[in-house]
Amino acid sequence: MTEEEAIIRLRSAGCVFAEDEAAVLVSSGGDLAALVERRCAGEPLEQVVGFADFAGVRVRLRPGVFVPRVRSELLVRVAVEEAGRHDDPLVVDLCCGSGALALAVREAIPGISVHAADVDPVAVACAEENLGGNVHQGDLFAALPPELRGRITVLLANVPYVATRHLPFLPAEARDHEPRTALDGGDDGLAVFRAVLDGAGAWLAPGGLLLSEITEAQAGAAIAAVDGNGLTSAVVTDDDLDARVITARR
Numbered sequence: 001m002t003e004e005e006a007i008i009r010l011r012s013a014g015c016v017f018a019e020d021e022a023a024v025l026v027s028s029g030g031d032l033a034a035l036v037e038r039r040c041a042g043e044p045l046e047q048v049v050g051f052a053d054f055a056g057v058r059v060r061l062r063p064g065v066f067v068p069r070v071r072s073e074l075l076v077r078v079a080v081e082e083a084g085r086h087d088d089p090l091v092v093d094l095c096c097g098s099g100a101l102a103l104a105v106r107e108a109i110p111g112i113s114v115h116a117a118d119v120d121p122v123a124v125a126c127a128e129e130n131l132g133g134n135v136h137q138g139d140l141f142a143a144l145p146p147e148l149r150g151r152i153t154v155l156l157a158n159v160p161y162v163a164t165r166h167l168p169f170l171p172a173e174a175r176d177h178e179p180r181t182a183l184d185g186g187d188d189g190l191a192v193f194r195a196v197l198d199g200a201g202a203w204l205a206p207g208g209l210l211l212s213e214i215t216e217a218q219a220g221a222a223i224a225a226v227d228g229n230g231l232t233s234a235v236v237t238d239d240d241l242d243a244r245v246i247t248a249r250r
């Protein structure tokens with residue numbers, strides 16, 4: 001299949017950016033016809049080509065692993081600013097998926113100490129490939145080596161935060177190709193965030209900062225949850241990225 005034929009096939013399948021996507025598929029170097037068919041069947045482009053470009057780094061991806069979103073670059077920016085204020089900071093990427101956030105922070109601050117963890121073994125294998133070590137599998141803090149307890153300077157937790165009743169309205173790419181555990185945040189979308197908050201006080205260093213992405217509608221409840229856990233809340237927004245991050249300081 002030629003690139004021109006790929007463009008026509010992608011366009012006929014309803015792909016809005018057919019030219020751009022065909023160029024990415026060609027550049028990935030695989031069997032173009034097979035890649036085009038996977039894309040036409042609705043698989044996210046990043047899973048088809050096996051990588052996503054995120055916050056200045058190329059992140060390896062595999063089928064079934066959450067595709068890092070551009071808006072999450074705000075999490076990286078806040079994490080890098082915070083880590084940069086400390087000597088020898090320790091950053092943990094909880095609910096790491098592909099490990100994109102940890103990878104981007106490490107790119108910005110070479111040599112920084114980073115750990116990552118996820119409950120999903122497919123995500124853990126993908127993050128291991130991206131980070132090359134210090135990736136742990138398990139439920140939230142239970143995955144982490146006990147010696148990190150009370151020592152975390154920056155705790156990134158891009159938890160699933162879609163309210164269960166909103167899942168049917170997600171784009172088909174997400175619904176059909178990203179695991180429900182990566183998306184479903186329970187009744188109001190904050191169930192996993194609250195579970196992270198429950199452990200954050202014990203795992204953060206004194207003055208340490210937890211960062212989590214939320215929606216505008218979740219801000220009030222998320223602030224109340226942080227304050228109720230004895231941490232200090234703040235919200236950072238970026239209108240260009242359409243992104244909102246809740247921070248919780250110990």
Ligand SMILES: C[S@@+](CC[C@H](N)C(=O)[O-])C[C@H]1O[C@@H](n2cnc3c(N)ncnc32)[C@H](O)[C@@H]1O
Nearest residue numbers: 066068095096097118119120139140158160182
């Ligand atoms: C929204 S995705 C974020 C992935 C990655 N941090 C990113 O920004 O691209 C949420 C991730 O949380 C993981 N997850 C969900 N529940 C979890 C739990 N109880 N413990 C650990 N990881 C969990 C999912 O497997 C998924 O990889």
